[in-house]
Amino acid sequence: MNNIKLGNPAVVGLAGFGMTTLLLQFHNLGWSGLGPIISMGFIFGGLAQLIAGIMEQKTGNNFGFAAFTSYGSFWIGLGLIWLLNHFEVYQSSHSDVGFFLVGWTLLTAIFWVGSMFIHRAMFITFSTLLAGFILLDLGHFGFPVMNIVAAVVLIACAFSAWYMMAAIILNDLAGREILRVGNPLIKAK
Numbered sequence: 001m002n003n004i005k006l007g008n009p010a011v012v013g014l015a016g017f018g019m020t021t022l023l024l025q026f027h028n029l030g031w032s033g034l035g036p037i038i039s040m041g042f043i044f045g046g047l048a049q050l051i052a053g054i055m056e057q058k059t060g061n062n063f064g065f066a067a068f069t070s071y072g073s074f075w076i077g078l079g080l081i082w083l084l085n086h087f088e089v090y091q092s093s094h095s096d097v098g099f100f101l102v103g104w105t106l107l108t109a110i111f112w113v114g115s116m117f118i119h120r121a122m123f124i125t126f127s128t129l130l131a132g133f134i135l136l137d138l139g140h141f142g143f144p145v146m147n148i149v150a151a152v153v154l155i156a157c158a159f160s161a162w163y164m165m166a167a168i169i170l171n172d173l174a175g176r177e178i179l180r181v182g183n184p185l186i187k188a189k
Contacts, residue, residue: 008172009059011165013052013068018161020045020075021154028151038079045075063114070111074104098140105133120182121164128157 020040026032049072056064081097084090092100108130115126135150167179 006059008168009052009055009068010061010064011168013049013056013064013072014161014165014168016044016048016052017068017071018158018165021161022158025151025155025158028147028154034082038082041075041079046072046079047076048072049075063111063118067111070107094140098137101133101136101140105130105137108133116185117188119184121160121167122181123185125157125160125164128153128160132157 020037023032023037023040027034027037049068051072053065053068053070053072056068077100081092081100085092108126112123112126112130115122132150132154135146135153139145139147139150163179164181167181170178
């Protein structure tokens, strides 16, 4: 019998998701350039989330597998768009990026529904993520002030992801529930 305790890959995925989401909002608010975001987008948001997603698949967690590999791919894709623009290999227009975001909004809506079956902290994270994407969509298609509103909402999303990460780590270390994540909104049969 194997009694080796394995780590929960969600802690790395949530850490990367939260960090890169937070850093991008600093850029969207005009507080920082793209350099740190591109770097962390490829490594922590992209690669680390892809690895976490693959590890989630090994645990049988389809939601974690799909979410982490998807958003890891989002970060790698967004980083490539920025690099292709910067080096003038292929210029993505403002509306090109807007349509990229619309696709991610639709995918996030599916995850948002799924989050209702997990727990309230997950639902809050995906609710703020979905709201942030919708606001970014509006910001890219005629209402640029919505990008600023999206940044504030997505900062809350980043902190919500980190809250879940902290709950997994601290509850495990303490051997009891220190940080609550709440019950699912919808009970599975």
